Amino acid sequence: SQQGEEDPQALSIQEGENATMNCSYKTSINNLQWYRQNSGRGLVHLILIRSNEREKHSGRLRVTLDTSKKSSSLLITASRAADTASYFCATDRFSGYALNFGKGTSLLVTP
Amino acid sequence: EADIYQTPRYLVIGTGKKITLECSQTMGHDKMYWYQQDPGMELHLIHYSYGVNSTEKGDLSSESTVSRIRTEHFPLTLESARPSHTSQYLCASSDGEESSYNEQFFGPGTRLTVL
Numbered sequence: 001s002q003q004g005e006e007d008p009q010a011l012s013i014q015e016g017e018n019a020t021m022n023c024s025y026k027t028s029i030n031n032l033q034w035y036r037q038n039s040g041r042g043l044v045h046l047i048l049i050r051s052n053e054r055e056k057h058s059g060r061l062r063v064t065l066d067t068s069k070k071s072s073s074l075l076i077t078a079s080r081a082a083d084t085a086s087y088f089c090a091t092d093r094f095s096g097y098a099l100n101f102g103k104g105t106s107l108l109v110t111p
Numbered sequence: 112e113a114d115i116y117q118t119p120r121y122l123v124i125g126t127g128k129k130i131t132l133e134c135s136q137t138m139g140h141d142k143m144y145w146y147q148q149d150p151g152m153e154l155h156l157i158h159y160s161y162g163v164n165s166t167e168k169g170d171l172s173s174e175s176t177v178s179r180i181r182t183e184h185f186p187l188t189l190e191s192a193r194p195s196h197t198s199q200y201l202c203a204s205s206d207g208e209e210s211s212y213n214e215q216f217f218g219p220g221t222r223l224t225v226l
Contacts, residue, residue, distance in 0.1 A: 031213075033214065035217075040199075040220070040222065041219055041220065042115075042117075042201055042203075042217030042218050042219045042220050043154075043201070043203075043215075043217040044217070045214045045215065045216070048214060086151075088153070088154070090215075092213060097142045097159075097161065097205060097213050098144060098156050098159050098169065099156075099213070099215060101146075101153050101154040102153055103152060103153040104151075104153065106151070
């Protein structure tokens with residue numbers, strides 16, 4: 001992987017349960033972002049956390065960042081069938097504006 | 112919904128054909144990107160542009176070329192398509208301003224199949 005590695009690769013849960021996915025990266029970052037991709041579609045930005053932040057919330061999403069371990073986690077609480085998608089973490093590059101994406105976690109939420 | 116468009120959404124063509132994948136955005140973003148993504152895999156940056164008349168190759172070697180004559184338009188061209196080019200191509204843009212921390216907006220993608 002260029003930079004991020006998500007785990008698990010795939011996750012299957014029932015509606016109402018919480019889903020946690022993790023991302024590890026290799027080099028220093030300024031910020032880390034999470035994106036969602038519905039099957040066959042483009043990516044949608046979910047949340048961004050800066051390197052000087054440890055935790056951030058947005059609705060049912062909670063993101064944590066541990067720069068000492070070069071890792072981040074995304075928690076989706078009270079999951080819904082509509083949350084079924086692939087989730088990618090993305091880190092900025094030391095120079096330039098492009099992002100490095102991981103391989104993603106495929107989440108399946110069953111009713 | 113992001114105002115970034117890609118056409119066509121699906122394309123099936125024969126080997127050796129020349130194709131152009133279109134990408135347009137109406138957000139006035141300076142920065143635009145092309146990513147290639149195989150099913151279930153990560154995104155690979157193949158081209159990017161930081162403004163008009165500025166284009167650079169990304170991490171993944173690609174036989175495609177791009178142009179940026181207008182801010183809103185960033186087409187990708189394959190002069191002679193081959194089966195190895197079969198993939199999904201995603202276009203994205205960002206304003207790159209410090210306040211936005213470079214959140215990227217993605218188009219719906221073009222799924223290309225070369226027979």
